[in-house]
Amino acid sequence: MLIVQKYGGSSVATPERMANVARRVVSARLLGYKVVVVVSARGDTTDELIELAKTTNPNHSKRELDALLATGEQQSCALLAMAIQALGHHAVSLDAWLAGISTTSTHSNARIKSINAERIKLELDNNNIVVVAGFQGFNRRGDFTTLGRGASDLTAVALAAVLHADTCEIYTDVEGVYSADPRIVKNAVKLPEISYLEMLELASLGANVLAKRSVGLAKKYGIKLVVKSSMKDSQGTIVKEETKVEGIYISGVAVDKNIVRVNISSIKDEPGVWFKVFSIMDKGNISIDFIQQAKQDDGTKDISFTVAKDEVDGVMEAFNGSTHRLGFESISYHGGIAKLSVVSTGMATNPAVPSMMFEALFDAGINIDSISTSEIRASVLIDIDEADGAANLVHEKFRSGKYIKE
Amino acid sequence: MLIVQKYGGSSVATPERMANVARRVVSARLLGYKVVVVVSARGDTTDELIELAKTTNPNHSKRELDALLATGEQQSCALLAMAIQALGHHAVSLDAWLAGISTTSTHSNARIKSINAERIKLELDNNNIVVVAGFQGFNRRGDFTTLGRGASDLTAVALAAVLHADTCEIYTDVEGVYSADPRIVKNAVKLPEISYLEMLELASLGANVLAKRSVGLAKKYGIKLVVKSSMKDSQGTIVKEETKVEGIYISGVAVDKNIVRVNISSIKDEPGVWFKVFSIMDKGNISIDFIQQAKQDDGTKDISFTVAKDEVDGVMEAFNGSTHRLGFESISYHGGIAKLSVVSTGMATNPAVPSMMFEALFDAGINIDSISTSEIRASVLIDIDEADGAANLVHEKFRSGKYIKE
Numbered sequence: 001m002l003i004v005q006k007y008g009g010s011s012v013a014t015p016e017r018m019a020n021v022a023r024r025v026v027s028a029r030l031l032g033y034k035v036v037v038v039v040s041a042r043g044d045t046t047d048e049l050i051e052l053a054k055t056t057n058p059n060h061s062k063r064e065l066d067a068l069l070a071t072g073e074q075q076s077c078a079l080l081a082m083a084i085q086a087l088g089h090h091a092v093s094l095d096a097w098l099a100g101i102s103t104t105s106t107h108s109n110a111r112i113k114s115i116n117a118e119r120i121k122l123e124l125d126n127n128n129i130v131v132v133a134g135f136q137g138f139n140r141r142g143d144f145t146t147l148g149r150g151a152s153d154l155t156a157v158a159l160a161a162v163l164h165a166d167t168c169e170i171y172t173d174v175e176g177v178y179s180a181d182p183r184i185v186k187n188a189v190k191l192p193e194i195s196y197l198e199m200l201e202l203a204s205l206g207a208n209v210l211a212k213r214s215v216g217l218a219k220k221y222g223i224k225l226v227v228k229s230s231m232k233d234s235q236g237t238i239v240k241e242e243t244k245v246e247g248i249y250i251s252g253v254a255v256d257k258n259i260v261r262v263n264i265s266s267i268k269d270e271p272g273v274w275f276k277v278f279s280i281m282d283k284g285n286i287s288i289d290f291i292q293q294a295k296q297d298d299g300t301k302d303i304s305f306t307v308a309k310d311e312v313d314g315v316m317e318a319f320n321g322s323t324h325r326l327g328f329e330s331i332s333y334h335g336g337i338a339k340l341s342v343v344s345t346g347m348a349t350n351p352a353v354p355s356m357m358f359e360a361l362f363d364a365g366i367n368i369d370s371i372s373t374s375e376i377r378a379s380v381l382i383d384i385d386e387a388d389g390a391a392n393l394v395h396e397k398f399r400s401g402k403y404i405k406e
Numbered sequence: 407m408l409i410v411q412k413y414g415g416s417s418v419a420t421p422e423r424m425a426n427v428a429r430r431v432v433s434a435r436l437l438g439y440k441v442v443v444v445v446s447a448r449g450d451t452t453d454e455l456i457e458l459a460k461t462t463n464p465n466h467s468k469r470e471l472d473a474l475l476a477t478g479e480q481q482s483c484a485l486l487a488m489a490i491q492a493l494g495h496h497a498v499s500l501d502a503w504l505a506g507i508s509t510t511s512t513h514s515n516a517r518i519k520s521i522n523a524e525r526i527k528l529e530l531d532n533n534n535i536v537v538v539a540g541f542q543g544f545n546r547r548g549d550f551t552t553l554g555r556g557a558s559d560l561t562a563v564a565l566a567a568v569l570h571a572d573t574c575e576i577y578t579d580v581e582g583v584y585s586a587d588p589r590i591v592k593n594a595v596k597l598p599e600i601s602y603l604e605m606l607e608l609a610s611l612g613a614n615v616l617a618k619r620s621v622g623l624a625k626k627y628g629i630k631l632v633v634k635s636s637m638k639d640s641q642g643t644i645v646k647e648e649t650k651v652e653g654i655y656i657s658g659v660a661v662d663k664n665i666v667r668v669n670i671s672s673i674k675d676e677p678g679v680w681f682k683v684f685s686i687m688d689k690g691n692i693s694i695d696f697i698q699q700a701k702q703d704d705g706t707k708d709i710s711f712t713v714a715k716d717e718v719d720g721v722m723e724a725f726n727g728s729t730h731r732l733g734f735e736s737i738s739y740h741g742g743i744a745k746l747s748v749v750s751t752g753m754a755t756n757p758a759v760p761s762m763m764f765e766a767l768f769d770a771g772i773n774i775d776s777i778s779t780s781e782i783r784a785s786v787l788i789d790i791d792e793a794d795g796a797a798n799l800v801h802e803k804f805r806s807g808k809y810i811k812e
Contacts, residue, residue, distance in 0.1 A: 015461045055421045057492035068484035071477035078474035079462050176604035
């Protein structure tokens with residue numbers, strides 16, 4: 001029996017919390033599991049190192065930033081190994097190189113290529129609890145790379161896949177995956193389980209519990225994920241392959257206020273315009289939603305779409321650099337909007353879910369700006385000031401109707 | 407032309423100082439040198455990490471401490487590479503693994519076994535300034551080891567040897583090697599040059615400018631060392647093979663107040679007693695000096711010697727554990743003494759140096775407790791309260807007589 005556990009930076013921020021994590025790790029060991037633990041850098045270490053790098057040289061090479069950031073996880077790893085040793089158990093820390101986590105060469109956003117887990121297996125066989133540095137890997141030259149923000153989850157899932165772990169537990173500062181953000185929706189319910197697909201949608205919609213790439217990887221290798229609190233003892237949420245259930249359940253109501261609408265006026269109405277627009281977005285790896293277009297009498301059209309707030313500078317820059325190629329008149333953006341979504345795998349075969357959402361909004365007199373749907377998600381664009389209230393209303397509609405599995 | 411430069415922790419403690427070091431490194435590059443830079447951890451980083459490790463687990467494994475400490479140098483390396491890049495030059499940081507510094511397995515006090523400098527050479531050929539983490543290596547398992555305190559100098563000298571560097575520059579917070587500690591002796595003179603052997607003696611006598619192991623290694627491979635200030639622009643001191651010079655020169659007057667005298671009374675006066683005493687000292691790697699013995703009428707003898715203050719606990723413990731084997735009556739120690747030494751390679755063939763020291767002390771009425779000499783050193787044990795005055799007198803005797811080369 002082998003278990004992979006992952007603890008985020010806030011869970012190991014102080015020696016006291018580190019000791020608490022060590023106790024949890026040892027509990028799993030005492031249950032008879034071989035244990036591999038993945039940790040992030042302590043507290044704000046990563047942000048502080050980034051700040052220091054900027055002060056030293058705003059145009060530092062990404063390679064050096066990765067070399068610098070890798071130390072954050074190496075430190076928390078070594079300290080956790082010591083904390084486990086303090087409880088009388090054997091433990092070793094392994095950085096990405098020793099853990100055999102080989103990646104592509106793209107610094108600051110590398111992809112895991114393969115994992116040679118010989119050393120990890122050896123240490124497990126030697127009765128050690130193995131503590132692995134999350135977020136980092138090494139490229140073909142042996143240089144440290146990093147996997148992008150929040151990627152310690154990814155390290156944990158990848159190790160679980162390679163080691164054929166029974167479970168991959170993601171410990172975090174919340175108690176699991178909720179049917180809505182508990183800070184916004186007062187009756188939000190902790191879900192006992194959720195499917196990979198639904199979790200992927202929720203992650204895209206801004207639920208920060210699990211990084212999207214990690215869920216994708218877990219889905220690919222069928223790794224059972226458990227998301228739970230590193231502070232409290234509670235069940236947590238199991239993320240796994242969809243199970244056939246009677247009835248329709250929704251897995252979440254999500255509000256994303258971090259979006260703006262981009263309007264482009266008088267763009268040439270000719271074949272290939274949308275292709276050009278999408279290729280600009282693709283280059284910047286920018287997702288767009290709520291696409292609309294309106295033809296004008298002069299043979300041009302106005303188009304609009306939403307993007308994440310922190311992408312908008314990139315969008316404006318890209319379009320302003322393509323004025324000639326696209327031949328539009330002006331581009332502008334405005335905020336004041338929010339995206340309210342309901343996620344449910346049942347939706348694909350049953351239209352009840354979106355219509356219940358629309359009903360709740362209609363009853364409350366909330367105006368819907370536009371609608372966007374996918375196989376397992378229905379989203380509406382509404383006024384940002386009405387977003388929290390709307391989320392509560394919609395959530396309550398489903399909860400009281402027993403459409404949320406508690 | 408290749409130069410190895412080493413900067414200590416205080417030289418890179420802040421972004422401003424780091425930028426200053428980067429400027430010095432680039433100056434050497436602009437003179438046409440290929441440059442390899444070795445850096446220590448910034449400021450108090452190492453002490454802080456040790457403290458953190460103790461808080462986490464007072465009985466942590468040495469392996470984990472080494473893994474933790476290694477991050478200190480990795481950070482300063484990456485930051486210095488960034489600071490060099492800020493000046494428009496190419497730079498890469500290499501940790502011990504990437505720099506190929508292979509060591510024995512003894513954690514916290516490993517010895518360098520060999521250096522595979524392929525990567526360093528490759529980066530130099532690619533027009534990079536190469537920044538290497540000091541103080542660390544890796545063992546046959548690939549785990550980080552550390553080389554003991556002050557061992558960044560050792561890293562620099564070893565790299566200079568492997569890379570056949572023209573010079574190894576050790577940048578520090580003093581301007582070079584002085585004929586005496588300038589805080590004690592007001593007319594202390596910065597030496598333009600000193601031989602390896604004299605430097606070794608001075609290092610043993612508590613001059614902290616260069617670690618003894620580094621000088622030994624430099625001597626073994628004939629590496630020309632230059633000790634100079636990282637803050638000021640000045641000549642520094644060259645440490646190299648002894649040159650034949652006319653006349654007798656002394657290289658330093660040293661005061662060591664960090665000693666105590668250990669007295670063992672009524673030890674059996676039989677063959678092998680000193681062998682047993684020395685073997686106890688050897689086990690603890692403890693150096694002793696000023697050995698004296700006095701036979702008693704009852705067929706026993708009293709013996710005494712000096713040891714460094716911070717070794718005395720170990721000495722007491724070792725002897726108290728050997729009471730039966732050595733059959734002595736009591737052991738005690740007392741301070742209040744200091745060791746005043748003059749170092750000169752000319753001494754071996756000319757007795758003028760020790761006699762000038764004795765003359766200076768005699769003229770001032772300073773009582774000499776005992777005397778100890780080696781090939782290139784003459785030391786006296788005196789009252790600690792008279793030590794600073796005596797050092798000034800002795801130093802002035804040699805300086806005014808032109809026995810110190812300025």
